[in-house]
Amino acid sequence: MLEVKNLTAAYGQVSVLHGVSLKVEKGQLVTLIGSNGAGKTTTMRAISGMISPTGGEILLEGKSIGGLASHQISKLGVAHSPEGRRVFPTQSVKDNLLLGAFSRLTFGRERGDVEGDLDRALDLFPRLRERKDQLAGTLSGGEQQMLAMARALMLKPEVLLLDEPSMGLAPILVEEVFHIIKRLKQEGVTMLLVEQFAAAALGVADYGYVMENGRIAVEGPAAQLQNDPKVKEAYLGGGH
Amino acid sequence: MAILLQLLLSGVALGMIYAVIAFGYQSTFATSGTLNFGQGEALMLGAMVGLSMAGNVAGGPYINYWAMIPIVLIFGALQGAVVERIGVRPAIKTKSEFGWIMSTIALGIIFRNVAENVWGRDDMPFPSPLPTDPLHIFGASVLPMELLVVVGAIVMMVGVEIFNRRSIYGKAVVATSTDRDAAGLMGINTGLVITFSYALSSATAAFAGVLIAPITLTGASMGAVLGLKAFAVAIIGGLNSGLGVIVGGILLGVAETTTGFYISTGYKDVPGLILLLLVLSVKPAGLFGKSVIKKV
Numbered sequence: 263m264l265e266v267k268n269l270t271a272a273y274g275q276v277s278v279l280h281g282v283s284l285k286v287e288k289g290q291l292v293t294l295i296g297s298n299g300a301g302k303t304t305t306m307r308a309i310s311g312m313i314s315p316t317g318g319e320i321l322l323e324g325k326s327i328g329g330l331a332s333h334q335i336s337k338l339g340v341a342h343s344p345e346g347r348r349v350f351p352t353q354s355v356k357d358n359l360l361l362g363a364f365s366r367l368t369f370g371r372e373r374g375d376v377e378g379d380l381d382r383a384l385d386l387f388p389r390l391r392e393r394k395d396q397l398a399g400t401l402s403g404g405e406q407q408m409l410a411m412a413r414a415l416m417l418k419p420e421v422l423l424l425d426e427p428s429m430g431l432a433p434i435l436v437e438e439v440f441h442i443i444k445r446l447k448q449e450g451v452t453m454l455l456v457e458q459f460a461a462a463a464l465g466v467a468d469y470g471y472v473m474e475n476g477r478i479a480v481e482g483p484a485a486q487l488q489n490d491p492k493v494k495e496a497y498l499g500g501g502h
Numbered sequence: 503m504a505i506l507l508q509l510l511l512s513g514v515a516l517g518m519i520y521a522v523i524a525f526g527y528q529s530t531f532a533t534s535g536t537l538n539f540g541q542g543e544a545l546m547l548g549a550m551v552g553l554s555m556a557g558n559v560a561g562g563p564y565i566n567y568w569a570m571i572p573i574v575l576i577f578g579a580l581q582g583a584v585v586e587r588i589g590v591r592p593a594i595k596t597k598s599e600f601g602w603i604m605s606t607i608a609l610g611i612i613f614r615n616v617a618e619n620v621w622g623r624d625d626m627p628f629p630s631p632l633p634t635d636p637l638h639i640f641g642a643s644v645l646p647m648e649l650l651v652v653v654g655a656i657v658m659m660v661g662v663e664i665f666n667r668r669s670i671y672g673k674a675v676v677a678t679s680t681d682r683d684a685a686g687l688m689g690i691n692t693g694l695v696i697t698f699s700y701a702l703s704s705a706t707a708a709f710a711g712v713l714i715a716p717i718t719l720t721g722a723s724m725g726a727v728l729g730l731k732a733f734a735v736a737i738i739g740g741l742n743s744g745l746g747v748i749v750g751g752i753l754l755g756v757a758e759t760t761t762g763f764y765i766s767t768g769y770k771d772v773p774g775l776i777l778l779l780l781v782l783s784v785k786p787a788g789l790f791g792k793s794v795i796k797k798v
């Protein structure tokens with residue numbers, strides 16, 4: 263479904279990714295973990311076109327999408343719930359969700375049942391249903407995070423990129439978010455998940471990549487990484 | 503009393519013209535952080551093109567005033583899109599911080615020169631679509647055209663507001679204004695949205711041009727001062743406040759008509775500038791401007 267080969271990327275003169283390769287098969291949940299500043303967010307930004315890669319290949323269903331503008335990549339079915347939520351604060355929750363379906367509403371992508379999907383998104387996140395007409399900027403941090411996820415889902419994506427959906431959430435909400443991710447997986451949504459809570463992420467994922475300094479250091483089936491002594495020591499300590 | 507009322511009404515009509523042009527400044531600033539300093543020339547071109555169709559300067563009139571308006575709007579939109587493509591986009595692409603200032607000013611000068619060559623340097627009367635006899639309201643006499651200016655300005659601004667709130671395309675414009683990168687992730691072609699905002703801003707200026715032309719005179723130099731004053735209004739009201747430009751426009755318009763009458767027409771430009779300096783020193787974001795707070 264999604265394949266990244268030898269990806270390099272930079273911010274100005276500073277190169278950040280030094281040849282990242284990873285693969286997400288259809289229906290799979292793949293997680294990308296690693297310490298702060300390893301390049302996880304940058305990898306996601308390159309995939310969704312927020313930044314242009316300096317080298318390597320990004321393939322979506324075998325088709326090269328590297329270097330396309332983010333709006334083109336979105337139309338091809340890559341939805342990105344970015345780091346820091348980035349909801350539209352001056353617009354209502356409902357408008358944010360409709361914007362998630364922008365390509366579907368404007369002939370860029372098959373329309374399908376947008377109203378039904380809106381309803382389903384609000385079922386998945388009942389907190390959002392209660393606040394449907396509230397301005398997104400007035401939601402709590404946790405609610406904004408859920409809105410960012412729901413908004414990305416509104417694309418009916420081929421691949422969903424989730425960058426730290428649990429960031430800044432209270433433990434009970436973190437649990438809720440992981441519960442929702444599990445449910446999406448059961449529904450067959452293909453996902454690439456970046457997480458601080460590495461143990462929890464490996465707990466729900468099929469396959470995992472561990473990133474260090476702009477490179478993939480270790481990879482393997484999630485169950486195997488969970489028991490890998492090196493991974494355990496570096497990322498799974500602290501008992502999350 | 504009747505005189506004061508009359509000055510107020512004329513001031514409001516003038517103020518609404520400022521507000522419409524200032525609204526155009528806001529629209530490009532919101533999506534791209536840039537301004538079209540050729541707004542005054544967009545207004546002038548709109549009035550000139552309108553006059554050529556609905557007046558008798560080019561062998562016309564070919565069509566009446568009302569039928570001319572949509573054509574002028576389309577012309578304005580195209581002209582704005584051209585300004586964005588050749589003057590602004592290259593500057594945004596190269597992240598040149600001030601390139602767009604020079605290029606929009608330069609394009610404005612070019613437009614004025616072209617207009618001088620096409621239509622001459624003399625001011626021309628613009629035939630009024632409405633009766634030119636003033637109406638009497640509580641003793642004040644008001645031109646029907648002045649009422650049309652106020653109504654037209656309000657219809658236009660309300661129309662854009664409804665578009666922004668109701669249609670998915672308008673929502674995309676608002677989204678682009680608040681977070682361009684996130685808007686891109688939604689599948690919104692933000693470059694096209696910026697082009698659209700320039701088209702909208704020039705179309706509104708062109709509209710203002712055909713609204714005000716029957717009250718004033720039409721000529722290649724008519725836009726320069728209006729564009730500048732509307733810029734002052736945008737600063738006074740706040741570059742991100744729709745209500746601000748209406749209040750700011752009316753303040754300035756009324757200040758001008760009253761000064762012109764009670765002090766001297768020679769000083770009529772002074773109160774607006776004093777107001778501008780005052781606002782800049784007390785509330786730099788404008789009377790209604792808000793520094794946007796983003797939750798991280």
Ligand SMILES: Nc1ncnc2c1ncn2[C@@H]1O[C@H](COP(=O)(O)OP(=O)(O)OP(=O)(O)O)[C@@H](O)[C@H]1O
Pocket residue numbers: 273278296297298299300301302303304305345
């Ligand atoms: N906009 C930017 N401009 C310049 N450098 C950046 C920018 N964003 C990230 N970087 C740098 O790129 C490197 C990788 O950052 P990135 O955000 O991809 O890491 P990350 O793995 O997502 O980290 P975290 O877990 O903290 O979110 C870091 O050294 C960071 O300082």
Ligand SMILES: [Mg+2]
Pocket residue numbers: 302303304345
């Ligand atoms: Mg990150």
